[in-house]
Amino acid sequence: MTAGPRLDSARVRSQRETHPGFFRLELELPPDYPQVLPGQYLNLRAGTPLDPLFRRPFGVVEFRREPGAAVIELFYGVVGRGTRAMAAWREGDMVDCLGPLGTSYTLDSDRPALLVAGGRGAAPLLYLYRLLRERGHGTVRFAFGTRTAGLLFGLDRIAEGDLVIATEDGSAGERGTIVEALERGGRWLEDGPALYACGPERFLAATAALASARDLPCQVSLEGVYACGLGLCRGCAVPLRGEARYLMQCTEGPVIDAARVDWERMPHE
Amino acid sequence: MSNPAGPGADLRVIAGGLSLKNPVLVASGTGGYGAELLPLLDPETIGGVVTKTIFAEVRPGNPPVRIAETPAGMLNSIGLEGVGIDRFLAEKLPRMEGMDTRVVVSIGGYGPDDFARLAERLDAVPRCDALELNISCPNVKEGGLDMSTHPRLAAEVVRAVRPVTRKPVWAKLTPNVTRISDVGKACLDAGADGLAAINTLLGMAVDTEHRRPVLRRGVGGLSGPAIRPVALVKCWELLRVLSCDVIGIGGIATTDDALQFLIAGCKAVQVGTAVYVDPGCPAHIAAGVGTYLEANGMERMEDLIGSITVDEEWLLGPRAADEEGGR
Numbered sequence: 154m155t156a157g158p159r160l161d162s163a164r165v166r167s168q169r170e171t172h173p174g175f176f177r178l179e180l181e182l183p184p185d186y187p188q189v190l191p192g193q194y195l196n197l198r199a200g201t202p203l204d205p206l207f208r209r210p211f212g213v214v215e216f217r218r219e220p221g222a223a224v225i226e227l228f229y230g231v232v233g234r235g236t237r238a239m240a241a242w243r244e245g246d247m248v249d250c251l252g253p254l255g256t257s258y259t260l261d262s263d264r265p266a267l268l269v270a271g272g273r274g275a276a277p278l279l280y281l282y283r284l285l286r287e288r289g290h291g292t293v294r295f296a297f298g299t300r301t302a303g304l305l306f307g308l309d310r311i312a313e314g315d316l317v318i319a320t321e322d323g324s325a326g327e328r329g330t331i332v333e334a335l336e337r338g339g340r341w342l343e344d345g346p347a348l349y350a351c352g353p354e355r356f357l358a359a360t361a362a363l364a365s366a367r368d369l370p371c372q373v374s375l376e377g378v379y380a381c382g383l384g385l386c387r388g389c390a391v392p393l394r395g396e397a398r399y400l401m402q403c404t405e406g407p408v409i410d411a412a413r414v415d416w417e418r419m420p421h422e
Numbered sequence: 423m424s425n426p427a428g429p430g431a432d433l434r435v436i437a438g439g440l441s442l443k444n445p446v447l448v449a450s451g452t453g454g455y456g457a458e459l460l461p462l463l464d465p466e467t468i469g470g471v472v473t474k475t476i477f478a479e480v481r482p483g484n485p486p487v488r489i490a491e492t493p494a495g496m497l498n499s500i501g502l503e504g505v506g507i508d509r510f511l512a513e514k515l516p517r518m519e520g521m522d523t524r525v526v527v528s529i530g531g532y533g534p535d536d537f538a539r540l541a542e543r544l545d546a547v548p549r550c551d552a553l554e555l556n557i558s559c560p561n562v563k564e565g566g567l568d569m570s571t572h573p574r575l576a577a578e579v580v581r582a583v584r585p586v587t588r589k590p591v592w593a594k595l596t597p598n599v600t601r602i603s604d605v606g607k608a609c610l611d612a613g614a615d616g617l618a619a620i621n622t623l624l625g626m627a628v629d630t631e632h633r634r635p636v637l638r639r640g641v642g643g644l645s646g647p648a649i650r651p652v653a654l655v656k657c658w659e660l661l662r663v664l665s666c667d668v669i670g671i672g673g674i675a676t677t678d679d680a681l682q683f684l685i686a687g688c689k690a691v692q693v694g695t696a697v698y699v700d701p702g703c704p705a706h707i708a709a710g711v712g713t714y715l716e717a718n719g720m721e722r723m724e725d726l727i728g729s730i731t732v733d734e735e736w737l738l739g740p741r742a743a744d745e746e747g748g749r
Contacts, residue, residue, distance in 0.1 A: 157461060160702060198699065203647045203675065204494040206699060249700075251462075380489055380496055381698035383462070385454050387500045388489030397482045399503070420487045420638070 163250040172303045174231045186223035189216045190257030191281035192408035196382040198249035199235035209235040212277035254382045256408045261347035265292035271352020279307040298331025332359040361411035371411040379403040392418035431715035432722045437689035438616015438667040439590030440552045442469035446708040449694030450528040457517035462701035470524030475556040480506040490636040495646030499639040528554040534582035542586040558596035558621035570596045573608035584613035594618040603663035616667035620653045646695040647673045659740040661687040677710025687728035
C-alpha cells in the first residue's frame with residue numbers, strides 16, 4: 154500500500170490542449186513520491202490562495218518514475234473556475250499538490266476485466282488498463298463513451314481489439330451511451346467480467362444497474378469536489394444501501410463497490 | 423508548556439481560563455478529533471485542537487449534498503455528523519494522549535441537560551482540557567440547535583454546565599443576531615470563561631441548472647475567508663462591550679488574518695476552513711505570529727493582544743461597557 158498523503162510542490166512539465174477545453178497535464182514530483190494507484194487522486198490547488206477555495210481532485214492517467222522525478226499525467230476538462238485557472242498553467246509553474254489520496258481499484262484476478270469509462274472518467278482507467286496488461290491479466294476490455302468523438306482521449310494506449318467506443322452524437326463508434334452499447338452487444342458481458350467504472354454519477358448508476366442485473370462485480374470511482382480530501386470536513390457523504398451512516402467519498406472512496414451505494418439517495422447531478 | 427517559538431518571542435497566552443503554548447487552535451469540525459491532522463499538521467506545533475462537536479449519541483449527519491464552494495468560502499450543512507461520546511472517549515481522544523497541545527472538546531445537545539451530562543462526564547477525563555459549548559450550529563433540524571440566537575437559551579446551557587465541571591468553558595456564539603454582545607453577556611453572567619466567536623453565517627446557494635438549492639437542506643453555514651471581516655467586527659463588539667476573553671474564529675487563513683484578531687484584542691484564534699485547503703497553515707500562522715512579535719520588538723503576547731489604537735472621537739460601532747451605563 155501507499156504511504157499517507159503529503160503536501161508537495163509539483164512542477165508543471167507540460168500542458169497541452171487536446172481538444173477545445175480539454176487538457177493533458179504532466180506534473181513532476183520528487184523521485185521518492187509514493188506510488189499512486191489507479192483510482193487514487195491528487196488534490197491540486199488551482200487558483201489564488203483564497204478563490205476558488207477548494208483544491209481540485211484528479212485521478213491519474215499515468216504514473217511513472219524517471220531519473221530525478223516521479224511523473225504524473227492528468228487529463229481534465231475546463232468546467233469551472235478551478236479548471237479555468239489550471240488551463241493557464243505553463244511549463245515550469247509550481248503547483249501545490251496534496252496526495253496521493255483515496256482508494257484504488259481492487260483487482261479481481263479470476264475474472265476478465267471490463268473497464269467502463271464515461272467521458273473524462275477514462276483517466277484512471279487508462280492507467281488501470283496499462284497495469285492490467287503489463288501484469289498479463291487474461292482478458293482486458295475498455296468500453297469508452299463520450300458525448301462526441303473529440304472528447305475521446307488516450308485511445309493510442311489501448312489495443313484495438315480491446316476497445317469499444319460509443320458517442321452520444323454518433324461521431325465515433327456506436328451511437329448512444331456506452332452502457333447501451335454494452336447491453337446491445339452483450340458479448341462483453343457474457344464471460345462474467347468484473348467491471349471497473351469511472352465517470353459522472355448518472356453514468357455510474359447506469360453501469361451499476363447493468364452489473365447488478367447480471368450479477369457481476371462492479372467497482373465505481375465516484376466524481377466529486379472535496380473541501381479537504383482528508384475526511385475532515387465530512388462533506389462528501391455517500392449514502393449506503395441499508396446503512397444509516399454515510400461513506401466519506403474522499404477517504405473511503407473514490408473507488409467503492411457499486412453494490413454498496415444507495416443510488417436512489419445519491420444527489421444525481 | 424514549552425515555547426515552540428524557541429528563545430525568541432514568548433507566545434504563551436491564557437484564553438478563557440485555558441493556558442496555551444501559542445494562540446492558534448484548530449477550529450471545531452475542521453480537524454476531526456485531533457490526531458487525524460497528522461502527519462500534515464503536528465498538533466504539538468499549535469496551541470490546541472477543538473474537536474468536532476460530540477453528542478451523546480452517534481449522528482450520521484445530513485444527506486448529500488452537504489457542501490458547496492462559494493466565493494472565497496464554502497457552505498456546509500454537515501449536520502453534526504459524529505461518533506458519539508462513547509466512541510470518542512474509547513477511540514478518538516486516546517490518540518491525543520501524551521501530545522503537548524491542548525484538547526478543547528466541543529460538545530452539543532438538544533437542551534441544557536444534554537450539555538450538562540456530557541460536561542459532567544468529560545470533567546473526569548484528564549485529556550479534556552476545556553469545553554467549547556456548540557450552541558450555535560445552524561445545520562441541525564431537531565428543535566433548532568441555534569440556542570445562541572437568544573440570550574436566555576444560551577445562558578441556560580452555560581448555567582447547566584457550569585456547576586458540573588471545573589474545566590474552562592467557552593461558549594461558541596452565532597453571528598446570526600443583531601447584537602452578539604447581548605448573547606455574550608448572558609453567557610458570561612452564567613459562568614462562561616470565554617466566548618468563541620463566530621460560528622458560521624447562514625447562507626444559501628441555488629443550482630441554476632436544476633433550479634433547486636445546492637444543499638439538500640436548502641441552507642447551510644458560510645465559512646472561509648469571505649466571512650473574516652464579519653467575524654472580526656463581531657469579536658470587536660464582544661471585546662468593546664464586554665471586555666472579556668474572546669477566542670476569534672472566522673475566515674482566518676494567514677498570519678496577517680490572525681494578527682488582526684489578536685491586535686483587536688482576541689486572546690487566541692481558531693483556524694477552520696483554511697485547514698481543509700492547507701492542513702499545515704495553523705502551524706505556519708503560529709510561527710508567523712512569533713516572527714511578527716520579534717520584528718516589532720514585542721516580548722510576549724500581552725504586548726500584541728489588544729494593541730489596536732482607535733480614534734474614539736470618530737469611531738463607529740459598539741462602545742465600551744462603562745460608557746453604556748454599567749451594562
